Amino acid sequence: MLALTGVGGIAQAQDADPNLARNLAATCATCHGTNGHSQKGMDSLAGEPAEKLMEKLADFRSGDKPATIMHQIVKGYTDEQLSLISDWFAAQK
Template sequence: MTIFPRPAVLLRLALLAAALCGAQPALSADSAAPATDAALRARSQAAACTSCHGPAGRAPAGSTIPPLAGRPQAELAAQMQAFKAGTRPATVMHQIAKGYSDDQIAAITAWFAAVR
C-alpha cells in the first residue's frame, strides 16, 4: 500500500473532483486570461445548477431537464426571471430562482451561455 503525504492526497482529490464535475474555465474574454473574482463567483453559483442540469449545464442524453450550456444568455435570463416572478410553471425552479438577485441571474446565465 502506498502512503501519500496529506497535501498530495488532497491535491489529487481536488483534481479528481474537478474532472468528475466537468469543471470549465472561468468566464473571461480570453481563455488564457486569469479569472476575475466576478467570473469565479458566477462559476461557483452556476455549479449549483449542475446537480439537475448536468455537469457544466450539459444534461444527460434523454433527460427531461433541459441543458443550459451554450444557450443564449438573454433566453436563459428571461426564463429565470419568469421562474422568479412565478409566471412560468415549475416544480422547484420558481423557489430556486427567488434565491438569486437580478445581478446573480445575469452572471450565471452569462456563464452558461459562454460554455461550449
C-alpha cells in the same frame, strides 16, 4: 461612512473572484448537468443565449412559467447573480 466602505469591499471581493460565476452556476449541476450539459432529460443550459436564460428565470420568479422547484430557487439569487450565471452558461460549448 464605515458602512459604505464595507459594502464597497463586498462588491470588490465579488468582482475580484474570477470563479464567482462558475461557483454560482455549479448549484445548477444536480438537475442541469455539469457545466450545463444535462443528462437527465432536463433542459441543457450550456450554450443557450444569456438573454433567453434570463427571460426563463424571470418567468420562474414571477410564476409565469410553471415549475416544481425553480420558482423557489430563483428567488434566492439577486438579479446580478442570475446575470452572472446566465452569462457563464451562455459561454459554455
